[in-house]
Amino acid sequence: MDVTFVLLGATGDLTKRKLIPAIYHLLANKAVDKVLLVGVARRKIAIQSILKEAKTFISKPNNNIWQKIVVSSYYQQLDFYDEEHYAALGRRLENLEAKHELSGNRLFYLATLPQHFDTITLNLSKTKIARQTSQNWSRLVYEKPFGNDLASARKINSCISRAFREDQVYRIDHYLGKELVGNIAILRFTNRVFEPLWNRHHLESVQVTFDEDIGLAGRGNFYDKYGALKDVVQNHVLQILALIAMESPQKLTGKFIRDEKAKVLKKIKVSDVLLGQAKPYRKEPKVNPKSHTETFSAIKLNINNNRWRGVPFYIRAGKYLHRKEVSIHLKFKPIHCLLTTTCPSDTNYLTIRVNPNEGFTLELFAKVPGQANHVQSALMDHSHDRLRQISSPEAYQVLLHEVILGNQSLFVRDDEIEHAWKVIDSIKSRNWKVFPYPAGSPGPKELSLFEKKHKMRWR
Amino acid sequence: MDVTFVLLGATGDLTKRKLIPAIYHLLANKAVDKVLLVGVARRKIAIQSILKEAKTFISKPNNNIWQKIVVSSYYQQLDFYDEEHYAALGRRLENLEAKHELSGNRLFYLATLPQHFDTITLNLSKTKIARQTSQNWSRLVYEKPFGNDLASARKINSCISRAFREDQVYRIDHYLGKELVGNIAILRFTNRVFEPLWNRHHLESVQVTFDEDIGLAGRGNFYDKYGALKDVVQNHVLQILALIAMESPQKLTGKFIRDEKAKVLKKIKVSDVLLGQAKPYRKEPKVNPKSHTETFSAIKLNINNNRWRGVPFYIRAGKYLHRKEVSIHLKFKPIHCLLTTTCPSDTNYLTIRVNPNEGFTLELFAKVPGQANHVQSALMDHSHDRLRQISSPEAYQVLLHEVILGNQSLFVRDDEIEHAWKVIDSIKSRNWKVFPYPAGSPGPKELSLFEKKHKMRWR
Numbered sequence: 001m002d003v004t005f006v007l008l009g010a011t012g013d014l015t016k017r018k019l020i021p022a023i024y025h026l027l028a029n030k031a032v033d034k035v036l037l038v039g040v041a042r043r044k045i046a047i048q049s050i051l052k053e054a055k056t057f058i059s060k061p062n063n064n065i066w067q068k069i070v071v072s073s074y075y076q077q078l079d080f081y082d083e084e085h086y087a088a089l090g091r092r093l094e095n096l097e098a099k100h101e102l103s104g105n106r107l108f109y110l111a112t113l114p115q116h117f118d119t120i121t122l123n124l125s126k127t128k129i130a131r132q133t134s135q136n137w138s139r140l141v142y143e144k145p146f147g148n149d150l151a152s153a154r155k156i157n158s159c160i161s162r163a164f165r166e167d168q169v170y171r172i173d174h175y176l177g178k179e180l181v182g183n184i185a186i187l188r189f190t191n192r193v194f195e196p197l198w199n200r201h202h203l204e205s206v207q208v209t210f211d212e213d214i215g216l217a218g219r220g221n222f223y224d225k226y227g228a229l230k231d232v233v234q235n236h237v238l239q240i241l242a243l244i245a246m247e248s249p250q251k252l253t254g255k256f257i258r259d260e261k262a263k264v265l266k267k268i269k270v271s272d273v274l275l276g277q278a279k280p281y282r283k284e285p286k287v288n289p290k291s292h293t294e295t296f297s298a299i300k301l302n303i304n305n306n307r308w309r310g311v312p313f314y315i316r317a318g319k320y321l322h323r324k325e326v327s328i329h330l331k332f333k334p335i336h337c338l339l340t341t342t343c344p345s346d347t348n349y350l351t352i353r354v355n356p357n358e359g360f361t362l363e364l365f366a367k368v369p370g371q372a373n374h375v376q377s378a379l380m381d382h383s384h385d386r387l388r389q390i391s392s393p394e395a396y397q398v399l400l401h402e403v404i405l406g407n408q409s410l411f412v413r414d415d416e417i418e419h420a421w422k423v424i425d426s427i428k429s430r431n432w433k434v435f436p437y438p439a440g441s442p443g444p445k446e447l448s449l450f451e452k453k454h455k456m457r458w459r
Numbered sequence: 460m461d462v463t464f465v466l467l468g469a470t471g472d473l474t475k476r477k478l479i480p481a482i483y484h485l486l487a488n489k490a491v492d493k494v495l496l497v498g499v500a501r502r503k504i505a506i507q508s509i510l511k512e513a514k515t516f517i518s519k520p521n522n523n524i525w526q527k528i529v530v531s532s533y534y535q536q537l538d539f540y541d542e543e544h545y546a547a548l549g550r551r552l553e554n555l556e557a558k559h560e561l562s563g564n565r566l567f568y569l570a571t572l573p574q575h576f577d578t579i580t581l582n583l584s585k586t587k588i589a590r591q592t593s594q595n596w597s598r599l600v601y602e603k604p605f606g607n608d609l610a611s612a613r614k615i616n617s618c619i620s621r622a623f624r625e626d627q628v629y630r631i632d633h634y635l636g637k638e639l640v641g642n643i644a645i646l647r648f649t650n651r652v653f654e655p656l657w658n659r660h661h662l663e664s665v666q667v668t669f670d671e672d673i674g675l676a677g678r679g680n681f682y683d684k685y686g687a688l689k690d691v692v693q694n695h696v697l698q699i700l701a702l703i704a705m706e707s708p709q710k711l712t713g714k715f716i717r718d719e720k721a722k723v724l725k726k727i728k729v730s731d732v733l734l735g736q737a738k739p740y741r742k743e744p745k746v747n748p749k750s751h752t753e754t755f756s757a758i759k760l761n762i763n764n765n766r767w768r769g770v771p772f773y774i775r776a777g778k779y780l781h782r783k784e785v786s787i788h789l790k791f792k793p794i795h796c797l798l799t800t801t802c803p804s805d806t807n808y809l810t811i812r813v814n815p816n817e818g819f820t821l822e823l824f825a826k827v828p829g830q831a832n833h834v835q836s837a838l839m840d841h842s843h844d845r846l847r848q849i850s851s852p853e854a855y856q857v858l859l860h861e862v863i864l865g866n867q868s869l870f871v872r873d874d875e876i877e878h879a880w881k882v883i884d885s886i887k888s889r890n891w892k893v894f895p896y897p898a899g900s901p902g903p904k905e906l907s908l909f910e911k912k913h914k915m916r917w918r
Contacts, residue, residue: 183826190798190824190834192661192791193652193807202651252797252832332651338711339649348652362821362839365649367642369843370852372861372868373711375649380821380839384828393829402831409831 002034009111010039020054022396047075090129118159125163150421175236177395210317220286227293254408265419272300276444278320326354359383461493468570469498479513481855506534549588577618584622609880634695636854669776679745686752713867724878731759735903737779785813818842
């Protein structure tokens with residue numbers, strides 16, 4: 001398989017940090033035989049300077065493989081709003097594909113701001129440079145964020161659907177490429193130990209935690225318009241939640257999984273929200289010093305269907321926190337206690353650790369050795385890295401590979417994106433107070449009131 | 460608490476190897492403050508020679524504690540069939556208890572052959588040396604085997620019940636003192652992850668394995684009359700099975716657990732049997748060279764109630780085998796496979812390891828790192844020793860402690876014993892062929908036919 005990667009927004013961070021290293025690893029692992037790499041952006045720049053930076057994000061690059069990338073990489077300056085430029089890009093691609101003897105499979109990666117998505121989509125369509133034939137495919141990958149609210153997402157979707165078929169369209173949520181997110185459905189649906197318990201009869205609550213210890217990392221301009229809800233909850237957190245909460249799909253493949261995720265996202269009803277802003281946030285470069293943008297959010301929501309009626313889902317996402325942890329906690333209901341000694345003070349948990357220390361843990365109770373009928377908790381842990389002595393592949397490598405294979409399971413469909421935006425819009429439509437919190441803390445102190453009010457405890 | 464231990468059968472192996480070391484550890488752990496130890500048997504022997512041997516079975520004995528035992532140990536020669544001798548024993552006990560200032564709690568341990576049980580019981584009762592007052596207790600502990608078949612067990616039980624109250628009676632099955640046997644009910648009834656799955660809807664089959672690599676260890680005379688079924692299956696294996704299969708007791712305490720165990724033992728129906736005899740067995744000392752006694756048995760049985768209808772239980776027990784392993788395997792039913800790649804070839808298992816390497820393991824399926832929708836098995840292990848950096852206490856120490864506390868949970872009630880003998884008698888009533896097998900093998904080669912016939916596989 002050979003592929004022409006057209007990276008739109010090639011001067012941005014994502015291209016250097018993630019996309020080019022991912023393409024390198026696909027070549028190294030022989031997931032593709034041959035590539036053409038065409039960087040596209042507004043600025044005048046040499047491809048070498050992009051490659052030079054990108055190389056620093058590959059650990060121990062093999063020189064032979066890296067040279068394959070160097071000799072087949074090009075740059076094309078392009079104004080996203082000038083149709084003529086797309087025609088020129090089309091001619092360039094044809095020439096380069098002929099020169100490098102490529103079959104013309106084209107992967108267009110839109111790593112730009114979402115406001116350019118419809119213009120780029122329209123122009124790629126008009127100039128027919130993303131056309132498919134019986135010999136080769138063209139696929140379009142849209143980086144997140146996909147719009148800014150329901151209206152803008154709908155606008156992009158309708159533009160895409162007029163120009164392309166949905167099976168050519170890959171909306172990125174790179175968390176879907178994470179090992180343990182990919183493991184959610186496998187754990188649920190291949191284990192008899194879990195599947196029958198995955199419902200309101202046996203689960204007391206579900207928590208999804210998305211804690212980051214870092215701040216903005218220079219993204220002030222972007223982040224101040226988005227905030228935690230739009231930057232992380234709308235996509236990563238709600239996608240994880242949808243995988244946890246969806247009904248059993250007919251098969252574990254693209255269409256069926258996306259059908260079920262869309263259905264469950266549609267059923268979400270937010271019942272409480274707590275927003276916070278880290279104290280150093282307003283002093284960040286390019287952030288409005290009077291900004292009310294939230295850098296932390298905690299949400300209680302319900303899913304109004306037969307499986308989940310009465311089971312609260314708690315999600316939280318924030319930056320500048322005391323720890324880095326993306327994890328899912330399924331808390332089992334208590335069991336009728338038959339002990340006459342001391343009963344367990346807590347219940348069983350299944351914890352899926354997405355990041356860091358990918359893996360999952362089952363917290364059980366077992367006998368205290370040497371003492372009849374005394375229980376203590378017994379942790380059963382499964383770390384993914386330990387499993388094969390290799391570290392899991394990077395999400396972008398996984399996702400680009402899936403695009404090349406034409407498998408849409410790990411990408412978000414138009415209706416899913418819109419349902420998720422509806423959830424965010426419903427929160428934004430009310431003016432929630434934003435409580436300050438110190439950097440390096442677990443969030444606003446009002447969190448403990450939230451715990452008390454809902455009789456829950458964050459893990 | 461102080462206790463007078465009266466060890467009947469004091470010249471036997473059990474007293475030296477297990478009982479005196481267990482009493483030592485009870486003292487060392489301050490489970491008792493003060494003891495009097497009176498060895499009783501037919502032979503003329505000095506208590507010192509018994510103690511000397513017993514000490515070799517204590518690893519790193521503390522001298523202070525050992526001295527406490529030495530200065531309070533005595534020997535009384537006694538003919539089990541001479542009532543006068545019991546009267547003399549009674550006077551001796553009173554004198555010694557007065558001398559050592561003990562309050563007169565008496566634990567009579569019948570470590571003799573079962574044919575003496577009714578005579579000893581009767582004489583202890585007649586001479587009133589096992590009487591209870593409001594100040595102190597007397598308890599009788601009966602070592603296994605408890606009889607030789609249903610009729611003999613009934614005879615002993617009826618003799619006991621005429622002489623003593625059932626709450627004074629402790630029938631030993633030392634496997635009930637093993638850590639992981641004690642853990643069975645805890646695992647089942649304190650974990651929401653297991654309890655709802657513990658039935659025919661979610662379990663495909665249950666295996667109890669009792670493999671020993673040793674031979675007779677000098678017990679030829681006894682073993683040739685008993686064999687694997689009476690020596691191990693009637694007690695250890697059926698008790699483990701009863702704990703696995705019983706209905707939820709009202710509370711995890713003596714009476715309720717014993718009620719439920721008795722009920723389920725009553726429901727056992729044996730449907731297939733395979734017996735074997737190790738080739739070196741007939742050459743063992745004191746074994747009939749034409750013996751047909753089985754040293755191996757594999758049994759398929761069913762429990763005809765609502766929880767277990769249709770779930771086969773497979774038990775096996777043998778000596779001279781290729782490994783030492785006592786374990787319980789709960790095999791979960793397969794799950795409807797949603798994968799379009801490869802489906803798991805096996806199902807989930809919960810394995811409880813009683814001996815060696817006490818602990819439990821849950822075999823799940825998880826994603827193969829780096830490959831979407833490929834599964835591999837993921838072992839979650841919990842080793843009991845690792846838990847507290849200490850090794851679990853010896854079964855006899857646990858059991859003697861329970862007797863002293865007056866807790867009967869870990870002892871077998873009259874009805875349980877009789878139901879278990881009924882199972883063994885029903886097997887013995889048919890003439891099963893006994894197939895030879897080489898020492899150090901997994902058993903008779905006919906085992907593979909057994910597997911094929913029942914579409915099962917021994918783990």
